[in-house]
Amino acid sequence: MTVGVYVSAMTPGSGKSLISLGLSDALHRHADRIGFFKPIVMGDDAAADPMVALMRRSFNLDETRARGGMTEHEARALMGTGQRAEIDARSVAIYSEMARHCDVIIVEGTDLTGHDAAVEFDLNARLANNLGCLVLAVVSAREMTAAEAVEAVDIARRELLEAKCSLLAIMVNRAQPDALGSIESNVRRGASGRPVYVLPELAAISQPTVAEVSAALDAQLIAGSSRLDRDVTGIKVAAMNVGNFLNLLDDGHLVIVPGDRADVMVATLASALSADFPVPSALVLTGGLNPDPHIYPLLAHAPFPVFSVQPDTYDTARRVSEVRSEIASGQRRKVAAALGLWAVRVDENELLERLTLPRPATMTPLRFLHELIERARSQRRRIVLPEGSDIRILRAAEILRRRDVCDLTVLGSEQQIRDLASTEGIDLSGIELVDPALSPLREEFAVEYARLRAHKGVDLERAREVMTEGSYFGTMMVQLGKVDGMVSGAAHTTANTIRPALEFVKTxxxxxxxxxxxxxxxxxxxxxxxxxxxxxxxxxxxxxxxxxxxxxxxxxxxxxxxxxxxxxxxxxxxxxxxxxxxxxxxxxxxxxxxxxxxxxxxxxxxxxxxxxxxxxxxxxxxxxxxxxxxxxxxxxxxxxxxxxxxxxxxxxxxxxxxxLRKPVNDLSRGCTVEDIVNTVAITAIQAQTDTSGGSPSEAYVPATGQEA
Structure with missing residues (x-):
């Protein structure tokens, strides 16, 4: 029998898509065939819903296992003519058809964004009951005090009880980070004893991307970079002189300026091209004003997109401030942040204990890769990435950090890494950066390397020089237990990765x-x-x-x-x-x-x-x-x-x-960001079962010329 879970918003702006995504990821690791169903979708085309599309991409679902029902307009028309039973009948028919192909179906309800939230709540409760689904209720605690959030949970539980819904759990989403502890300590599970989980508002999810802002503004890209996936961390309206404006600018800010303010445009560009100043996420020129023709050649080289819009500066700023980021957009870093937040804040075993799911009979590629991430996360390890100047390494590091897979150390010139990350809009917070040439560990590592390679004539001076190279420095970090494993090879040969390990890590x-x-x-x-x-x-x-x-x-x-x-x-x-x-x-x-x-x-x-x-x-x-x-x-x-x-x-x-005694893994120079993420997860898992307690053996030297 197919199990159904109805993800139901109990307040507007609940962020229930995050809950649907996290739940789907958890269920995908416990069942062969998951499905996703939205009985009522926004927009004019039920087959083109963004959340349905995201689920199809993320979990390799075809149209029989991920689909929408009817549009919001159709549903309101039926309710307006007293045909609510028709909504139920159509939804049950689609759900029943999907059940033939699914072991478990996640059903996502409406957003409670209409004029009558009570009507929408009644609609969701009735659909959950008619579909025979357990309800996973989502309460938004955004801009609520801890006391208000606790009260909202009590109200949600009471309303679902009165509606005769079978409650699986309650998710308190978008809570103020400083209120998490108070909410968790005061929220009650109620007579049913169903769990309540509290998730904080996370800037990495809530901040819109440049693409989302430009779409909301119907903006025209006229110059600069075409990369639109950077997060907009703030808004700066340039209504002051250049000196004061630059003093307030920060990385990731979206700059809004009239199209005739050449001084601000040049200053913003100069800031982005300087190592000592912040890089904005985008520049929006307002009023439909064209920049001076002499400015265009400069803007063409901007490391950020430059847009033109018709509305004036005030109107544009207002519209940008109203843009909400949507996980359904499928932006990879936001999906990673959402799954990482779910993993940290939700006890999956407790949540799923009431769901009787058939044991998966097959191991699909997607399930294997998802389980890799989960296993790596289960016993946290630290992995070093020596190739910090490679943009793929930095993007993978951000994904791994957002998904909370492991701790990371990235090697290279710290200033160069930060400049590259800033230009590309990569968030490296929570990731340790180490420059081998400047690290206080270099001398310790050189002494140890000289000792281990003395039989090959290596003296301390030579060892100091060797330890400036990322692969040697990273391997010595593994050897001496500063980190648990290393992944390299995105920008170097296999020999470059393996040689240091053969020299002193051994087998x-x-x-x-x-x-x-x-x-x-x-x-x-x-x-x-x-x-x-x-x-x-x-x-x-x-x-x-x-x-x-x-x-x-x-x-x-x-x-x-x-x-x-x-x-x-x-x-x-x-x-x-x-x-x-x-x-x-x-x-x-x-x-x-x-x-x-x-x-x-x-x-x-x-x-x-x-x-x-x-x-x-x-x-x-x-x-x-x-x-x-x-x-x-x-x-x-x-x-x-x-x-x-x-x-x-x-x-x-x-x-x-x-x-090898300790985990070191090689990447192909043609590797993708996803390849790097998977290899780091594999290395972390190898480190969990590290059996390097014995003495090293002399390593066999393959006929590829690697020195042992």
Whole structure:
């Protein structure tokens, strides 16, 4: 039976979309098939609702599992003619159809923004009851005192009880940050004992973006940057002389000025191009006035957008002040901030204990990646990112911080990092910035490096020089426990990332070789491929070592290890040096780890397809259901993972390095922001189960020329 949760606003401006998004993220990790339904949508097209579109993108839902019902205009027309039952009937029909494809459906009610909030409340309560949904009530505490918020919760509970609704929980949203403790200590759960959660107003969510402001103003972009995703942190109307104006300007402020004030335009541009002055989010020229022709060439190089609008300065400022940010816009940083806030303030286990959900039968790519974030967050770790001059690293760091995944240290020139972040509108608050060249840790690290590399002739002077390089400094932070792991490689080679780790982090005791895996996320399951990135021609002992390490990595990420030692031959059907190597490696794995399920030599089709396995290896417990695929050499592994990725649409996460005493992971130089986020989460999870207590082993040096 499908479970339904009705997210119902109890006050205007509740911010219920944040609640719908957080709830969907939580449910997606506990059920195979979630759905999202808005019985009544704003606008003229029920199929084009922004929140429905966001849910489709965020959770890979098709139109059978995320849809709108009717428009607000249609609903009001039906209510005006006394046909309220028709609204219910249409909603129940759509919900029932969706239930055929969903295990759980989140239903989002109306916003209570109409003229009669009581009518809307009655409508939402009736729909929740007719759909058979539990109600998740959302109360806005914006501009309320703690006492007023507590009273609003009591009123909401009483009204839902009178409406015979089944209450799941109450969310107090948009509370003043300094009132959180008082609200939490005074709010009552009522006779039902249902939980009450309190979420603060968060500027990262409530501040509109430049895109939202420009859309509200119907503004025309006439010069400057075309990036519109920066948050507008404040408004500055330039009605004073330039000196006083610059004194009040701050990062992220939107500057509103008449189109004939060339002095303010030039001063704003000069501020943005100077390292010592703030960078505004945008410049809006009012009154339909065109700038002096000599100003246009300067504005063309502005690192912020320059808009022109017809209304005067006062009217424009008023309209900008009324713009509300909407999570439904899908702005990535706001979504990250919303999910991070939910994770910190809501006890998911308590909230979901009343929902009986079927256990997920498949592992989709989206679920795997969502669970990565949740697992990383569950035991907080600190990860260092040495490439602070790469804009992708900074964007990923902001996303990770907003989602509250882990603590971060970013390396590089602090001034250069802050200038780059300011220009790009990236918020680095809460992220530690360290310049290796200026850090007091440099001398400590140099002394340790010289000690560890004395046998290679490294003296202290050379060690001091080496420790100015980000990858060496970051790796030493990991080695000495200043951080828990490192992720690098967005702007450097794999050798640059791995070499320092091979030099002094070394491998875990009993591990002979540093290797790698890709976690391949297929449509319905996750597989592990190794080694596809590090070792060109492993011998039989190294191949066995890679297989065991890959099985341990699989188990670490919730994949039951069943190892297929791949070859061009299955069982005893073929012979030759390459097949014999795989056969001996398989026997080594069995002798070293008799607890692991392993089969080899075996061809890929027999390892992956149950029907082929039934004819080729009918007695095998691995054939047809392998989860860990070990390739005989780098050429085979690298080409295979890329072929599967490109031909099947599988998501390849990695490479994930394994065998080191402490977690260090490499990025592709073509990585995306999402790749960086996922790799940091993986590294944090590896750090949670760090087993580096033993003495280091001498690291095997792959034939890529990395020095050990």
């Amino acid at each position: 875990r005791e009993g591990v002979k070789i540093v290797s790698s895996v890709f976690i391949m996320l297929l449509a319905d399951r996750a597989l592990v491929y190794g080694d596809c990135a590090v070792n060109p021609e492993p011998d039989e002992e190294q191949l066995a070592d890679i297989a065991i390490a890959s099985a341990e990595t699989a188990a670490q990420f919730g994949i039951e290890p069943r190892i297929a030692m791949l070859s061009y031959s299955t069982g005893g059907s073929g012979a030759g040096a390459a097949v014999d190597k795989v056969r001996r490696a398989t026997e080594l794995v069995r002798s070293l780890r008799p607890d692991l399920a392993v089969e080899g030599p075996i061809q890929y089709d027999a390892a992956a397809d149950a029907s082929i396995a039934a004819s080729k290896m009918p007695e095998s417990s691995v054939a047809g259901q392998a989860t860990v695929f070990i390739f005989p050499d780098l050429n085979t592994g690298n080409n295979t993972y890329k072929a599967v990725q490109q031909s099947s649409g599988a998501v390849a996460v990695g490479p994930v390095l394994q065998g």
